[in-house]
Amino acid sequence: xxxxxxxxxxxxxxxxxxxxxxxxxxxxxxxxxxxxxxxxxxxxxxxxxxxxxxxxxxxxxxxxxxxxxxxxxxxxxxxxxxxxxxxxxxxxxxxxxxxxxxxxxxxxxxxxxxxxxxxxxxxxxxxxxxxxxxxxxxxxxxxxxxxxxxxxxxxxxxxxxxxxxxxxxxxxxxxxxxxxxxxxxxxxxxxxxxxxxxxxxxxxxxxxxxxxxxxxxxxxxxxxxxxxxxxxxxxxxxxxxxxxxxxxxxxxxxxxxxxxxxxxxxxxxxxxxxxxxxxxxxxxxxxxxxxxxxxxxxxxxxxxxxxxxxxxxxxxxxxxxxxxxxxxxxxxxxxxxxxxxxxxxxxxxxxxxxxxxxxxxxxxxxxxxxxxxxxxxxxxxxxxxxxxxxxxxxxxxxxxxxxxxxxxxxxxxxxxxxxxxxxxxxxxxxxxxxx
Numbered sequence: 310x311x312x313x314x315x316x317x318x319x320x321x322x323x324x325x326x327x328x329x330x331x332x333x334x335x336x337x338x339x340x341x342x343x344x345x346x347x348x349x350x351x352x353x354x355x356x357x358x359x360x361x362x363x364x365x366x367x368x369x370x371x372x373x374x375x376x377x378x379x380x381x382x383x384x385x386x387x388x389x390x391x392x393x394x395x396x397x398x399x400x401x402x403x404x405x406x407x408x409x410x411x412x413x414x415x416x417x418x419x420x421x422x423x424x425x426x427x428x429x430x431x432x433x434x435x436x437x438x439x440x441x442x443x444x445x446x447x448x449x450x451x452x453x454x455x456x457x458x459x460x461x462x463x464x465x466x467x468x469x470x471x472x473x474x475x476x477x478x479x480x481x482x483x484x485x486x487x488x489x490x491x492x493x494x495x496x497x498x499x500x501x502x503x504x505x506x507x508x509x510x511x512x513x514x515x516x517x518x519x520x521x522x523x524x525x526x527x528x529x530x531x532x533x534x535x536x537x538x539x540x541x542x543x544x545x546x547x548x549x550x551x552x553x554x555x556x557x558x559x560x561x562x563x564x565x566x567x568x569x570x571x572x573x574x575x576x577x578x579x580x581x582x583x584x585x586x587x588x589x590x591x592x593x594x595x596x597x598x599x600x601x602x603x604x605x606x607x608x609x610x611x612x613x614x615x616x617x618x619x620x621x622x623x624x625x626x627x628x629x630x631x632x633x634x635x636x637x638x639x640x641x642x643x644x645x646x647x648x649x650x651x652x653x654x655x656x657x658x659x660x661x662x663x664x665x666x667x668x669x670x671x672x673x674x675x676x677x678x679x680x681x682x683x684x685x686x687x688x689x690x691x692x693x694x695x696x697x698x699x700x701x702x703x704x705x706x707x708x709x710x711x712x713x714x715x716x717x718x719x720x721x722x723x724x725x726x727x728x729x730x731x732x733x734x735x736x737x738x739x740x741x742x743x744x
Contacts, residue, residue, distance in 0.1 A: 334558050340545060343499075343624060346573055353577050358590055368536065386404060399551075400635075407420075408694045408697050416697055423694075439626055447469045498616045499617040501609070502614045505613070673731055676730070680726075688723070
């Protein structure tokens with residue numbers, strides 16, 4: 310046993326890791342920030358209107374800490390599994406499988422099931438994210454066209470179809486190193502949008518008297534769902550960490566993870582609280598949709614956010630296609646690989662856009678993805694996987710077990726309550742549309 314442990318300690322996955330297009334620390338940080346922030350950031354004020362500004366600030370900080378910790382334990386578990394398996398790197402689902410295979414004997418038969426479940430959660434999550442991005446881009450374009458081209462009166466669904474071609478072309482990018490360039494551009498546009506929103510927020514008096522410190526308890530699940538959606542980018546974490554030139558810089562303090570999560574919490578909480586204090590209960594799924602349509606800065610904000618989400622799309626789509634590619638690569642001949650990959654990427658984008666056309670309810674899709682899929686992917690699975698992997702070493706008083714039980718219970722609570730509230734909202738909206 311001691312010899313086996315010694316061999317595990319001697320094996321350094323980083324020394325054996327060969328990456329075709331390695332990413333720098335800066336690019337990795339940009340990818341993590343961009344994978345989390347986007348439509349989630351702009352939905353922050355709406356989330357605060359559900360929670361109240363006081364509870365919103367405290368809740369955002371706590372959820373940020375929990376999400377960051379879950380990323381940390383997932384990456385740390387993955388590295389431990391790499392040493393045991395003597396492999397240079399493992400993906401999200403591979404980490405789940407390895408943790409179960411090397412866990413207690415009673416869970417080892419479920420290793421394959423754990424891997425399949427993780428990949429199913431990944432695909433569902435990032436298909437949902439791609440749908441949200443399609444609707445957000447289309448909403449922004451529709452606002453501008455309705456105002457400045459009054460002769461054109463198209464529904465959001467048609468604008469979703471119009472974005473199909475450029476999204477298909479952008480999604481053909483293969484490497485994370487190249488996607489990091491788009492992430493840097495997307496982050497730049499997002500930051501510009503952030504400051505333009507603050508310009509309008511502080512451009513007139515902010516009235517605290519009619520704003521709640523703590524919101525309606527029945528709407529708190531919607532707040533949690535939206536914040537989890539905004540904070541989580543865990544499906545991109547393993548591809549980003551695996552593609553880093555210096556992956557040892559991903560964890561620690563300071564590190565890529567700490568810098569990225571600190572920036573995410575800061576941007577989200579500031580825009581969320583001040584956006585709510587300025588616009589109150591009239592907030593929409595994205596705060597840019599509340600900005601005046603006639604002012605040049607507001608027009609720029611709507612254009613910038615559409616560009617930001619557009620450049621982020623291939624990063625989110627990368628997760629989905631990476632899973633599909635893993636299962637299909639062995640069946641494709643080399644001479645057909647390029648054509649097949651192009652066709653598959655195009656079909657995947659068409660599928661995501663099709664869902665956006667079928668259900669263009671931005672706020673509700675954000676909540677359902679955050680409540681259901683991100684709760685499973687970002688909270689429940691990391692807590693379970695670390696517990697299984699560290700079953701023989703749970704720490705003093707088994708604190709790792711109790712800590713992860715709380716994380717899993719929080720994830721389950723968010724899943725059940727968030728989905729219930731969101732489904733009721735969707736039913737209400739569809740009923741109103743039919744009346």
